[in-house]
Amino acid sequence: MPTVEPDPRQRNANVIALANNKGGAGKSTITANLAGALADRGHKVLVLDIDLSGDLRVAFGIDNHELNDEGTSLVDAILDPSAPLPVIVEGIRPGIDWIPGGMQIWHLVQAQIREDFPIATRFAEVLAEISGDYDYVLLDCPPSNPPLQEMVLAATRWLMVPARPDPTNWAGLQKIGPVVRHVRQWYNPHLAWLGVVIFGMPAGASRITRITLDYLGAASGTVPVLNSTIRYQSAAALGGQVNGRLAAELAADRKGETTAVIKALRARKTPAVVSDADRIPASIDKLAADYSRLADEVISRTTAAPAKKRGATK
Ligand SMILES: Nc1ncnc2c1ncn2[C@@H]1O[C@H](COP(=O)(O)OP(=O)(O)OP(=O)(O)O)[C@@H](O)[C@H]1O
Numbered sequence: 001m002p003t004v005e006p007d008p009r010q011r012n013a014n015v016i017a018l019a020n021n022k023g024g025a026g027k028s029t030i031t032a033n034l035a036g037a038l039a040d041r042g043h044k045v046l047v048l049d050i051d052l053s054g055d056l057r058v059a060f061g062i063d064n065h066e067l068n069d070e071g072t073s074l075v076d077a078i079l080d081p082s083a084p085l086p087v088i089v090e091g092i093r094p095g096i097d098w099i100p101g102g103m104q105i106w107h108l109v110q111a112q113i114r115e116d117f118p119i120a121t122r123f124a125e126v127l128a129e130i131s132g133d134y135d136y137v138l139l140d141c142p143p144s145n146p147p148l149q150e151m152v153l154a155a156t157r158w159l160m161v162p163a164r165p166d167p168t169n170w171a172g173l174q175k176i177g178p179v180v181r182h183v184r185q186w187y188n189p190h191l192a193w194l195g196v197v198i199f200g201m202p203a204g205a206s207r208i209t210r211i212t213l214d215y216l217g218a219a220s221g222t223v224p225v226l227n228s229t230i231r232y233q234s235a236a237a238l239g240g241q242v243n244g245r246l247a248a249e250l251a252a253d254r255k256g257e258t259t260a261v262i263k264a265l266r267a268r269k270t271p272a273v274v275s276d277a278d279r280i281p282a283s284i285d286k287l288a289a290d291y292s293r294l295a296d297e298v299i300s301r302t303t304a305a306p307a308k309k310r311g312a313t314k
């Protein structure tokens with residue numbers, strides 16, 4: 001009979017949180033596309049939307065899903081230990097399950113502030129009941145909400161910080177440092193930096209890349225900067241959001257378009273899509289490849305010894 005209860009948080013060893021105090025840094029977009037790329041590699045992935053906005057479900061095109069409860073079952077499971085585990089919506093994509101979030105998440109903040117309810121400890125316990133069924137669990141955080149950030153990080157093994165190449169995003173990164181230290185001290189000594197991922201990097205902009213890496217190298221201290229970056233691709237991003245398609249799915253859609261155009265031209269018919277302006281941009285392939293590379297790097301960094309820090313100037 002063990003004398004010490006196993007620490008339930010250690011069972012959350014496969015949990016990755018995407019957080020940055022700055023809004024619009026790419027947290028939800030990367031969560032969805034990284035989940036897709038990990039699932040494409042045969043991994044079983046669970047995604048949780050810990051944001052009131054519910055943006056994650058927009059990225060997956062499941063905003064009107066019949067099982068979208070705006071986070072009710074997740075909130076109930078955390079606040080009431082006798083409640084069942086949260087509803088898991090299976091198969092929103094092959095290999096990807098989803099626990100919805102949304103407006104109900106606000107009740108967690110209220111419980112913490114008004115009643116001093118230990119949402120951080122409880123969330124880690126609830127997630128530990130579920131996380132073992134998956135290869136990776138991805139948590140999409142709200143931009144700035146200290147109680148929720150603390151709660152998420154208490155149940156997290158790996159913290160990934162998306163940051164755009166602009167100084168306001170870097171300030172958001174610096175603000176999360178104290179939260180990490182606090183969580184490590186009080187809740188979760190296993191919390192580790194997976195790294196900063198640069199989101200919305202202009203293609204071929206070597207000067208911006210250098211300035212960004214220099215800044216991050218100096219500002220992030222011991223935080224690694226990932227080798228993979230996500231390129232700036234606003235047209236494809238908008239198309240993805242409007243249609244609820246991941247980058248890799250849009251890349252496959254574009255291939256389908258091309259085949260249809262060629263077929264129509266060979267049959268001397270007018271293709272459904274003729275003009276390049278009406279087509280999914282060709283650069284979608286490169287954006288999808290960015291997420292593929294990110295998935296590979298995530299897999300190698302979460303399964304191997306920590307890689308060397310990139311971006312350090314000295
Ligand atoms: N590759 C890309 N290049 C440029 N913009 C992009 C790209 N991918 C997504 N976007 C846009 O970036 C914006 C912010 O993305 P996202 O919602 O993922 O950020 P977030 O950090 O989750 O924001 P919030 O803090 O509000 O939750 C969205 O409007 C999206 O359309």
Ligand SMILES: [Mg+2]
Pocket residue numbers: 027028029051055056140141
């Ligand atoms: Mg978001």
